[in-house]
Amino acid sequence: MTIAQLMAQIRGQMATKLTERNKKATELNELRAQDAPDEAKVTELRAAKDALDGELDAMQERVKSLEEEQARDDAADRLQREVAPGAARPPAYDQVARVGAEARTYRPDQDRNGKKFLWDVTRAHANGDYEARERLDRHMAEERVERAQYLQRATGTGNFTGLTVPQYLTDMYAPATAAVRPFADEACTPHELPESGMTVEISRITTASSVALQANQNDAASETNMDDTPLSIPVQTAAGQQTISRQAIDRGTGIDDVTLQDLFKRYATTLDSTLITQATTGLSAIAQAVAYTDASPTAAELYPKILNANANVEAALLAQAMPTHVTMHSRRWNWLQSQVSSTWPFISQPSIPTQAGGVNTGAGYGKGVRGVLPNGMLVIVDNNIATNLGAGTNEDEIYVTPKDECHLWEDPNAPLYIRAEQVKAANLGVLLVVYGYFAYTFGRYTNGMGKVGGTGLVAPTF
Template identity: 55%
Template sequence: MTLAQLIEQARARVAEAITARQQAQDALMALRSDPNLTEELVNERVTARDAADAEVTRRQEELAELEAEQVREEEIAALQARITPTETRLPAYDRVARVGAEERTYRPDADPNGQVFLKDVARAFVMRDFMATDRLMRHLREEQVERGEYLTRATNTGNFDGLTIPQYLTDMFAKHAKAGRPFANAIRPHVLPPEGMNVYIGRGTTGTDTGIQAAQGDAATEQNYDDTLLTIPVQTNAGQQTMSRQAVERTSGALDITMEDLFRAYGTKLDSTLINQATTGLSAVATAVTYTDASATVEEFWPKIQESLAGVETALLDQVTPGSFISVMHPRRWRWMNQALTTKFPLIQQPGLDARSGGLNYGEVYGDGFRGLLPDGTPVIVDANVPINLGAGTNEDEVYTLSRDECHLWEDPDAPFFIRAEETKAANVQILFVVYGYFAYTHQRFAQARKISGTGLITPTFTGS
């Protein structure tokens, strides 16, 4: 992830913290207008408002540090570009080598869909096209300047040449997917370490303690803090596509359409793995909350969501990050909840939500951030990678509630997907393309996630009741 992207992310977090602080202040002001208020309630709301204030300050400090780093980087770049005059006499005009502004070999204005790049890969590796090879080598030198560390890993880890995809194509492909990566985009991102096949983080297992002193001079309570090492394996997500040379050389657009689909499949598989992988996926590690109902309704389902959120909050206690709770569900479950009608209003009004509504639909398209809010203000991620073939009847889905800050995903910076083209299919007049990337993840630093499952989550019926 670039410094500019980190700054944008930090700005978004500041905005979220400011919104949370305003909601806390609004709740406090609303309480003060209540004739039946008590000092205890006022103190509770003041504490919540002050905590939101502190979070705004912390987020602002993080943003300020990143912006200061960016200013320093710009200063260094300016120093590098500075020309120091000397007393040396300039050489004759015809003895000077001049370098103008050199454009990148593959640019979004000249090759927006990557078709030229992909054809050069095929022609250079299979047809031995010298012009295509020259363009790829020029691109390789450009990548060595900008992303040398990751390029070294790409070209030195196999018995064949590796090619780094132009970054603007990676950015374009990463934003579009099949089922997509809505959940992966919502959880806590980290930069994958440049070496090793495991990521290590500490996990506290035994906390310190205090006690009430029975008599003066008695020894204070002592409980030693203990932690354990959580080892997270680095996994490889890879796919390949074999195409005929006729399709590559004679068909307009076939190659870029095929490769774009392969990139979309990469993102979908990553997201599906985070949810469905045996032993470590979200579904495997989440604590079950069973919802059994032969004729499920949204009103009857709602208490189960509150039960699961209570489990998340109890597991994390003071480790909860404000605004980090989310719910993840399949599109069919979100639409089922949207179609429900009710004459009942919640007993407890939620900050920023009309008590007469059962939640809020943002009206966003699939894969574009949060789809809306539940009646208690919990944001919803809609993800088609949530399974819908569970249970005895193979027709149940699951709904997850969790703190997204306690779900961790490590990926290579700038999403460096790589392409390889080999001659293994030459006898069949075909070309082999391979895409791969490394990642690591864990939902197990705290056992906090919950999943609602059971017969109440079979294929929904849209009755309007």
């Protein structure tokens, strides 16, 4: 590897480290802005940021050292040409082959919001623009070199082929989509999706070994052969679409950050909603139900039902996992906060030490944990929870889950794929479709999830 290649490699690593460092700094600033920040978390984030600063400093020193080495080599080459005037003249720069770091076709310094990328996607399809197609082909060639494993998934198992969205655009718009997948981000254990295949296979122990007391000396020890059953988890495709007018394509208005944000949000919402509401395998479908029947519900009456669901999950999992999160709709969380007895509120507010049945962290929607219940379980607010359940189609549910048993497989860095269809040509519109692959399961253990539902969870009155 040449010095130039080494410097390009290190600078690429520095860019990744710098992004991670800035993310830690943002989290630290947000945490310090709270009225009562978690000092242990502050210390942890500061230590992580300092460690990244140290790595960046070392990388800068390495680049500086390589630059100095390159300068010495260049000086030696010049000196050699001066002392050997009869030497053959080297070939021109553009007449030799060389290996180096070529700039990407779509990059943040030239196409910050993805406008150029979307222009090319739409114009190559709608107009047959040769130059746009050439740039897209070059982009996909770059993807094959740098992210070849994702290209295999982009082709799918049928004819649903597409283009990978540039990674810097995925990174830029990811924070804007966090608010539409709170359960997936906060209450699930993330895994990397396998590079191939349309199912994820994991083992589930169905017959455990046994241990028993030995009634008499030399009696045979208890023996039960362990048995497992494969749990096949399908890899699913989440897709979202957006129609862009021909005028926007031709005149370049309204197809950059707004369009990408909308597409990313559609994708994220579908994924999170699927985890919660999908028939048969979704959280609502497999969770062990606790009925809360009450014509005049109160927070004090609801809380024991949550503990009932917690007890059911704990009994099912024992030492395998503990319930960690309670996920509810925003209307239910705000209703809990509205519950005030004659002397104290059910949910205490930030920096207000009162007798209470829980604590509100003061975080906004999609910004992480919203509260803590008296038994230590963390509250997640997610509006992908259905609110049309029950006989009156006006009930929601509350879910009690262990994070260690909520498994979500996604592509690393969540790359998405995009393609254009001119199905609305008569309306002068081009349909953009984004899609990605994921798999999930809550079913490793029977009754490993819990939920509370019933007439006590109808639309609240404030």
